[in-house]
Amino acid sequence: MKCTVVGMWGGFPKKNEPTSGYLVEKDGFAILLDCGSGVAAHVQNYIDLNALHHVFVSHYHYDHSSDLGTFLFSRMINTQLKRVDKQLNIYGPADNDVKSRVDKVKQNNFHSYNKDSTFQVGPFSIKFHKNAHSVETYAMRITDDAGHSLVYTADSSYRKSLARFAEDADVLITECSLYEEEDGEKMGHMNARDVGMLAEKAGVEKVILSHLPHYGNLEELAETFRKVGAGEAVLAEAGMEIEV
Template sequence: MKLTIIGYWGGYPKKNEASSGYLLEHDGFQLLIDCGSGVLSKLQNIIQPQELDAVILSHYHPDHTADIGVLQHARLIQGFLGNELPTLPIYGHSFNEHEFSKLTYKTITKGHAYDPEGTLTAGPFKLSFLKTNHPVPCYAMRIEAGGKTLVYTGDSSFKEEFIDFSRNADVLLCECNFYGNQNGRSAGHMNSVEAGQLAQKAEVKQLILTHLPHYGSLGELITEASVQYSGIIKLAEEFQSISL
């Protein structure tokens, strides 16, 4: 598997950058995980919208979904230009019917509801889910392919269930919207210390901090997480590529 960070800001994109969006590739299949503001513009530095094979969404907050409509129109326009494209599957939960309905657009995209209690196969990827602690329904994902495992927390405050869910993952892509001296529980977000604790207890091989805050010195997040976790820690960066 190959993971490429497209956007990583929490809430809204920093100038000339993007909020949550992650491209996961394996055996020629290209899966976009979340599609926040600015993601489609940045994605085109890596692949074109018509090259995507599937999209999956953790939840429906705009910093994770704002560019879904933009993606739909990009593929629509490519059709007008003579590029016949298959209907793009967009996977999301069905616990917000209004937002889920937006995933289907003409014959351009089709919304598919994943079962949070089951598993989903998308191309070469096998996905399982964990409901997170967030103000709206949101699901973390454990994604397996080629004998490797990526865990993406989505948006959540810390919960004990994350430990077994993330156990022995090759990469833990963990939200980190707060610094260690802050409590993000009421907002449904983790801080750096909690991210480090999760990585250590789950014995993951690498921790990548994402969904980052817009203030402070971001390097402190690594320093704080490293007090808890002795493995590799990185801040998410635009176009950062990680091979699993």
């Protein structure tokens, strides 16, 4: 499978670069992980919106979900224009307000999930881990029909259970919101040292650092990761393609 980084900034987008969004594809089938600010516009560089029928939202902070309404209205309008005849499926933590928003716009379905859920969607199996964050948030493990796996942490401070969830994944896309001296536990995020420990405990060698901060020298994040001795990591970039 292939994963394209649509956007990777934390909090708010940079000029021409969205917040969190990751397009996962195999054999002509696609799912989207998170739909933060700017993702709906930029994902169209890689796929027609009418060919995307499944959007998984990790949590409802704006930098992960603010484009949800855009996807809903795209499906409604394009159905009316007879450009697509399939409903759009939105998956997210149970939330009555979000469910109501989705249900009010025709041609869209809401599916809630929790830590025990598993979805089989095309060639992908998707499982979830409940994170340590300021709102209900889930990491996702996507496994294709050949057994290859990608883990997307979304937002979380470090937890041993998250390392177990990511164990032996082929690729780990992990938030790296903070620099080494900053307290990830307090903020509900991980700093670069936390991320290095996560990758080491999980036994993952291919690591993509995402949910990046808007300040400081980003290369320091990767340098700190290397000091932990957890292999190699690269900074996510908009448009980056990752083979899993």
